[in-house]
Amino acid sequence: MSERRTAIVTGGGSGIGRSIALRLAEDGFATAVLDLNEDSAGQVAEEARQKGHEAVAFGGVDVSDRAQVNAAVQRVRDTLGGPVLVLVNNAGVTGFDPFLKIADETWDRIMAVNLNGPFYCCQAVVPDMKEAGWGRIVNISSSSAHSGQPYMTHYVASKAGLVGLTKSLALELGPAGVTVNTIPPGFVDTPMLRASEERGLLGGSVDHHAELTPVRRPGRPEDIAAACAFLVSEEAGYITGQVLGVNGGRNT
Ligand SMILES: NC(=O)c1ccc[n+]([C@@H]2O[C@H](COP(=O)([O-])OP(=O)(O)OC[C@H]3O[C@@H](n4cnc5c(N)ncnc54)[C@H](O)[C@@H]3O)[C@@H](O)[C@H]2O)c1
Numbered sequence: 001m002s003e004r005r006t007a008i009v010t011g012g013g014s015g016i017g018r019s020i021a022l023r024l025a026e027d028g029f030a031t032a033v034l035d036l037n038e039d040s041a042g043q044v045a046e047e048a049r050q051k052g053h054e055a056v057a058f059g060g061v062d063v064s065d066r067a068q069v070n071a072a073v074q075r076v077r078d079t080l081g082g083p084v085l086v087l088v089n090n091a092g093v094t095g096f097d098p099f100l101k102i103a104d105e106t107w108d109r110i111m112a113v114n115l116n117g118p119f120y121c122c123q124a125v126v127p128d129m130k131e132a133g134w135g136r137i138v139n140i141s142s143s144s145a146h147s148g149q150p151y152m153t154h155y156v157a158s159k160a161g162l163v164g165l166t167k168s169l170a171l172e173l174g175p176a177g178v179t180v181n182t183i184p185p186g187f188v189d190t191p192m193l194r195a196s197e198e199r200g201l202l203g204g205s206v207d208h209h210a211e212l213t214p215v216r217r218p219g220r221p222e223d224i225a226a227a228c229a230f231l232v233s234e235e236a237g238y239i240t241g242q243v244l245g246v247n248g249g250r251n252t
Helices: 015-026 038-050 066-080 104-132 153-176 191-198 206-212 221-231
Strands: 006-010 030-035 055-059 084-089 135-140 178-183
Touching: 006 015, 006 066, 006 104, 015 030, 015 038, 015 084, 015 221, 030 038, 030 066, 038 055, 055 066, 066 084, 066 104, 084 104, 104 135, 104 153, 104 178, 135 153, 135 221, 153 178, 178 221, 191 206
Parallel strands: 006 030, 006 084, 030 055, 084 135, 135 178
Antiparallel strands: none
8 A cells, every 4th residue: 555545535524524534634644525515625624634634625526427526536636646545435415205206306316416426436536546456435325225214215225326336346346455335324413414303304303313222322423434434444454345334223
């Protein structure tokens, strides 16, 4: 593995992605905080730099647009230097619609961000990883891909697709020294979760669900970041194609 390790975290401006970006920067990765939202990406990169870590924001990048992804990855190489050896596909959008009411545009947008996005990002960085003979990809899926979730057919299908992408890509890239794993979060206290609570989509408050969770609390973004930090580490090199649930025991 080269000495210099550059990492990209998509959706790094908020919630889980923010925590992952801050954690990877703290762990010594030159971290690219990539997000559609320019302001929040800038704030997270600044927060990491204030703590003495190396991070740069790449805002205004839509992962569902292949040309934007390719251009952003090249800017990451140019700015942070060296190949991109770590990719965390975290950017995602959710949806809540009765199945028969799902419009084509809604279905397509969720697939475009949650599934095409990781496809484009992986294709953009895998050549760097193969060339280096070392790489780590972590895809943030969802525990709902295992349990199913009413009114979220589009979202759950996109996340189940991401689990399949993870498993197949892991088999293909194993011989090249690249691991590919997925973390399906379950019930993590982020702006996405709070927005669902406000819209009454959770079937109860966050506190109510925390009481039903074996560890008796909602997940924290830092819980996901800790698992991600391990999966991208040197010592996780024999772990690939795996689904590492981080959900307080809600799904076992
Ligand atoms: N919070 C949970 O409980 C939970 C549970 C299961 C899965 N997840 C998954 O975890 C990931 C992060 O979720 P979160 O709760 O932190 O959400 P969040 O809404 O707080 O953050 C998502 C980030 O992704 C960015 N983003 C959205 N579309 C984008 C695009 N097209 N291109 C680039 N960036 C884009 C947003 O700007 C935002 O910064 C998502 O993939 C989500 O599906 C979250």
